[in-house]
């Protein structure tokens with residue numbers, strides 16, 4: 001895939017986001033994460049609940065300050081102290097769509113005012129009529145219509161509310177959108193519609209997406225490349241096709257084995273990989289490797305030395321001692 005030759009829009013370098021966690025010290029929600037996103041691509045980010053996907057997205061867009069590391073947008077660090085006007089410029093380029101279309105829209109505002117918020121902040125409409133027309137156009141872009149403009153969020157279904165959230169994000173004509181589990185709260189029948197809408201908008205407007213999700217099958221459908229997060233780290237990153245066909249990390253293999261396939265015959269014959277223990281929490285991370293049953297090293301090496309982040313094959317990155325013999329040797 002030509003992705004590797006494309007121009008970088010975003011570079012995330014050694015990003016860490018720690019939260020204070022009482023007497024226990026710090027909670028390492030994001031712990032040294034690095035990746036690039038190329039212009040016009042969709043990078044999927046998957047992993048179990050609590051692994052740090054949302055915190056990564058929120059830190060990139062500056063909803064949180066980074067504890068350490070850099071986020072370069074077109075080569076400029078978004079976390080550097082900037083003037084108000086520079087920050088405003090960034091805010092226009094990067095937008096976010098949230099998981100819960102019920103909670104993320106102000107119930108007291110009309111759809112028109114919700115969508116026009118960014119238009120107002122950035123002074124994009126010269127007159128009220130211009131403002132209205134922009135809102136009507138955006139409603140039509142996301143598959144709603146102008147009659148919806150004066151209604152309130154509670155009058156809409158989940159899928160329609162997510163469309164309103166998308167229209168709100170598009171109102172300032174961004175280049176980059178972080179979609180934080182935009183379909184998780186929706187009925188399965190509606191999920192594909194929202195994903196298809198996002199893909200159409202990407203094609204029409206040249207958008208770049210960071211698409212955060214639980215659902216691995218939908219992520220494959222929308223993403224050019226996919227990163228797998230585990231306990232605040234990205235453990236594997238490659239093209240969507242390669243990740244699903246030849247996953248290297250035992251954690252990715254386990255996540256993929258949990259996706260049911262429609263063919264009952266095939267489903268019965270598949271090996272389902274069971275991960276040891278509960279979903280790990282960064283507040284109390286497991287001391288040994290959770291993948292030891294899959295790993296010939298079968299030792300606590302992961303707890304002692306973090307596996308190196310390396311390109312195991314061209315464009316296919318992984319952090320696992322299965323592919324880091326040097327670290328294993330040092331431990332022996």
Ligand SMILES: Nc1ncnc2c1ncn2[C@@H]1O[C@H](COP(=O)(O)OP(=O)(O)OP(=O)(O)O)[C@@H](O)[C@H]1O
Nearest residue numbers: 019027029048049050051052053054055056282283
């Ligand atoms: N504002 C915060 N203050 C303290 N801890 C937080 C905060 N936000 C997230 N966390 C913690 O950071 C860790 C990562 O959370 P995050 O929401 O990023 O995970 P996630 O992978 O997006 O999970 P989910 O899919 O459940 O949203 C969790 O342990 C969470 O409890």
